[in-house]
Amino acid sequence: MTENDLRLPFGVAAERSSREGMAAPFVDPHAPARPAMASDTPSAMSRTTVPLLALTLALAAACSSTGSGRESSDVNELVRSGEYARAVQVAAKRCERYPDDAKAREEWRLASVALLLEEGRRLSFERKDEEALAKFEQAHAIAPDVEQVVDWREASLTKLADKWVARAVEYHANDELPKASESYEMALTYRPDDSRAKNGLGRVLIQLNYRRGMGEKYFQTGLEAMQEFFLDQAVHHFSATGKYDDDNERAKRRRAQADTLRAEERVLQATELEDAGQFAAARNEYRLALLFDADHKLAKEGFERAQREEKAAEFLRECENRILRRQFTEATKALDEGAALTQRQTEAFDTERARLKDARLMVDYEAARAVEVDHRYEDAIGLYTALIDASGQGYFQDALARRDTLVDLVSKAESAYARAQTTSDAAQKLQLLEQVLLVYPEFRDAASQADALRAQLAKP
DSSP states (O other): OOHHHHHTTHHHHHHHHHHHOOOOOOOOTTSOSSOOOTTSOHHHHGGGHHHHHHHHHHHHHHOOOTTOHHHHHHHHHHHHTTOHHHHHHHHHHHHHHSTTOHHHHHHHHHHHHHHHHHHHHHHHHTTOHHHHHHHHHHHHHHOTTOHHHHHHHHHHHHHHHHHHHHHHHHHHHTTOHHHHHHHHHHHHHHOTTOHHHHHHHHHHHHHHHIIIIIHHHHHHTHHHHHHHHHHHHHHHHHHHHHHHOTTOHHHHHHHHHHHHHHHHHHHHHHHHHHHTTOHHHHHHHHHHHHHHOTTOHHHHHHHHHHHHHHHHHHHHHHHHHHHHTTOHHHHHHHHHHHHHHOSSOHHHHHHHHHHHHHHHHHHHHHHHHHHHHTTOHHHHHHHHHHHHHHHSSSOOTTHHHHHHHHHHHHHHHHHHHHHHHHOOOHHHHHHHHHHHHHHOTTSTTHHHHHHHHHHHHHOO
16 A cells, blocks of 8 residues: 555545544644745754644544554654654554544544645755645645644745745846746735735736837827826825724725726726737736726636637737648648637638638649649649639639640640551651640650651661
């Protein structure tokens, strides 16, 4: 039985135990409110063993069920000595032996939490923060009532948010705005209320919009910008009021109203940008609106819509590039994926689909022309016929005229060649074969017959 196999059944046992009412685990009152992370001082780092010692004491309290005291003592000793995986194994076997023992289940729960905390702690000090958070999340799912689990989980979330904010600030300072935007977004996934990430993201989005040619747009809407300026001042004063009078509900309502008005202005800007086909800029405006009012319905819908249209536009550009490279299979795939996303660019996708079809036909046309130049008229006639059928319109470029011309030349060559085969006069036969070669140089064996006749007539 592996370590993971031992942990998997615990979710079922934990759920059952929670319904029956487990005893709350022991919490050390001297444990730090925020666990030491990889960037903390050595003295603080040494205190990270306190939560595990607290769990050891909790295990000791849980290890007194009848008939299993020796095994419980073993689990307690294993945890105390840092052999957490072995402790989980022993506790799991005890639960199998005593399935109705609530204390045995509690012992298994605490041993599992101790193992997860130890693994997460080590990952954190190795700076594998995402992996560490995953361990703390597992521990939190098993024991959300254990203070040390909550502390480690919260500290890990804060550490990851801090890391992404620092990375975003560096990208911002280096003028790498798209990367800065992505990093701020990542920070908000860990701490949605992080004011640094919100404010930084807002500044980046404004700069991105400006660089997309929005400077003139904002200049032309100067009156609206003035109105927004006053709204910003209102939000500032309403926030200041809350600092001195936290119970002032009117100030809170006015602050919310001001934020909603700011969001609506951004939504209006975004709608105009969508109508102009500037979906990336529209997405940024909707994102700004959501920073002002996270529950704004039109902003949410617009953000998702603009995001889809922006992605569809990327597929459209990819299709154009693939067509230029004559990578038609990849171009078709990009076109199909983009068309499935868009609602406002259907005409552009229809135009691109027609362009893709013409590009494919052009390749076939060039192939037919090459065969024609090589004097393989009958093969060229077949290629031109297939091309005309594939066009769906009965023509493509001058393919129809070229095919008909070749059909006529082949017919004349066949007629002259047939007459040449029926005459016994060598000079007349040579003349007919030369007529064949004049209209169809590669017709059957006309060239070899003509050479033989010339040699025959040249003899004295």
